Amino acid sequence: MGAVGLTDMLAGPRLGFLPLLTLGPTFASVSGGVRRTVLVGALALAICLPLSAYSGVLFNRQNNLTIATITAVTGASMLAAHLRIRRERELANVRMVAETAQHVLLRPVPRRAGDLRIALSYTSAAAEARIGGDLYEVVTTPQGVRLLIGDVQGKGLQAVETAAWTLGAxxxxxxxxxxxxxxxxxxxxxxxxxxxxxxxxxxxxxQVHEEEISLLNFGHPPPLIMRSDGRILLAEPEEEIPPLGLVSLGPAVPAPYRVPFGTGDQILLYTDGVIEARDASGAFYPLLDRAGVLGGSDPQAALEELRADLLDHVGGPLQDDAAMLLLRRHSRPPARDGAGITR
Structure with missing residues (x-):
């Protein structure tokens, strides 16, 4: 507004830059509150009136229209600022509810369970979303550590609802x-x-056992096994089983299969949003080739490095949700008796 006033004073009354003072309250309503918009509108009038008198056009027909325009735009900007602030408060409440739902639906997984170290990465394809159609869970039961990772058909709130039913069950x-x-x-x-x-x-x-891990695959991408000696392989199921919801179309009794899982081994469970991510040329993400980054000492940092590599491959936001769950088996700590002596 200062630049508009200076330009009008130098140009004289013939060009008439004073109507541009309405930009002040207009922009004030975008970032400020109602009070700030009123003050900026009052400042616009405080600049307009002296400059009109200086140019000798005060209270003529055109100048009266300029003053009325500044006043009207200030009033409209006050209303816009009020509505914007109310919408921002509503959005903040919705986000708070969404974050609460996230903590209930996708709870943080334990970072340690017995001799396991666990890392998690979840990336939602929906803008500003924290949860989507991918799901995961890790629980420690009397039978041992049990895990679930899954991918719901479809997207949106309907997929979130289905994920909630699956996790609850x-x-x-x-x-x-x-x-x-x-x-x-x-x-x-x-x-x-x-x-x-x-x-x-x-x-x-x-389910994790002493030196093995049992897997029951319902039409999901096979986990990635990384041996302590550097070998990387896919834990393919012995027989194809349809996804949950369509199991009746497959074998009468789905059977799990066991994979060796000893000290130093890792297993990566993931959803198809990882392996179906494409770069600009349409090439899929080469998970088998990039799995070497998971060899770092900290499983969570290694998984975050893999996630960053995935996003770099895509070169932008993912087109589908992507969840990754990494388990690394360490040697069990030595047991101690009641006196604190290692046995």
Missing amino acids: FREAAYDEPDLPGIGDRLENSLARHLGGERFVTAILA
């Missing part, structure tokens, strides 16, 4: 059922009651 069944097929049956029965049409969930159920 798993959290109950993981403690009650003696084996992975029993958990799978509970998930299938729960989803059959709530899913409609041809909706389904691809998922992997896992």
